[in-house]
Amino acid sequence: xxxxxxxxxxxxxxxxxxxxxxxxxxxxxxxxxxxxxxxxxxxxxxxxxxxxxxxxxxxxxxxxxxxxxxxxxxxxxxxxxxxxxxxxxxxxxxxxxxxxxxxxxxxxxxxxxxxxxxxxxxxxxxxxxxxxxxxxxxxxxxxx
Numbered sequence: 635x636x637x638x639x640x641x642x643x644x645x646x647x648x649x650x651x652x653x654x655x656x657x658x659x660x661x662x663x664x665x666x667x668x669x670x671x672x673x674x675x676x677x678x679x680x681x682x683x684x685x686x687x688x689x690x691x692x693x694x695x696x697x698x699x700x701x702x703x704x705x706x707x708x709x710x711x712x713x714x715x716x717x718x719x720x721x722x723x724x725x726x727x728x729x730x731x732x733x734x735x736x737x738x739x740x741x742x743x744x745x746x747x748x749x750x751x752x753x754x755x756x757x758x759x760x761x762x763x764x765x766x767x768x769x770x771x772x773x774x775x776x777x778x
Contacts, residue, residue, distance in 0.1 A: 643753045643760035646671055646725035653679035653694065654729045660684060665729045668694035670702055673720040678702045695724060695740035699747060721749040723762075732756065741769040 641649070646669045654667030659682055666682045680698025684691040692700075702719055724744055728734030733754035736744065744752075749765045766772075 640675065641671060641677060643723070643725065643762060646677065646723060646753055647727055647755050647760055649677055649679055650694075650725040650727040651729070653681045653698075654727050655681075657681035657694065657729075658683045661686070661688065663730070666694040666734060667727050667729075668698045669725045670698050670721050671723040671725075672702065673722055678705065693737060693740050695726065695736050696743050698724075699743050702747070719747055721747045723751040723753055724749055725753040725760075727755055732758075733761065735768065742772070745769055745772045745774055 649669035650667040654665045657665035659665045661684050668680050670678045678698050678701050680694045680701055682694045706719060726734050733756050752763045752765060752768055753760050
């Protein structure tokens with residue numbers, strides 16, 4: 635993919651599919667991948683990582699969001715987050731289920747970064763939703 639152009643929904647889904655192949659899902663056998671398109675054009679991926687102590691696992695979307703923060707420069711010297719990245723879109727692929735929508739916890743985390751669109755695969759084709767459709771009346775940092 636050419637880094638100078640904005641990836642298409644199909645290309646984002648392919649990045650998510652590639653990430654799903656890196657999932658660690660020995661307990662559920664349900665590998666999931668996510669690809670975040672950021673406002674600066676970067677694409678950050680993540681996959682789900684399970685743990686024998688199941689509450690300690692992490693979903694692909696939250697893993698990608700954590701990677702986004704740790705690989706960028708979002709934190710100011712005083713510890714505040716003045717330059718939070720904006721997620722223009724998140725593409726999600728479950729290798730064993732289509733479509734694969736984000737869970738409630740992932741929706742809330744994605745909302746923190748002003749996610750604009752969610753892209754899933756339906757019968758092999760991209761389907762896009764405005765984020766407010768999947769998390770209406772949401773709670774965010776501006777409420778604090």
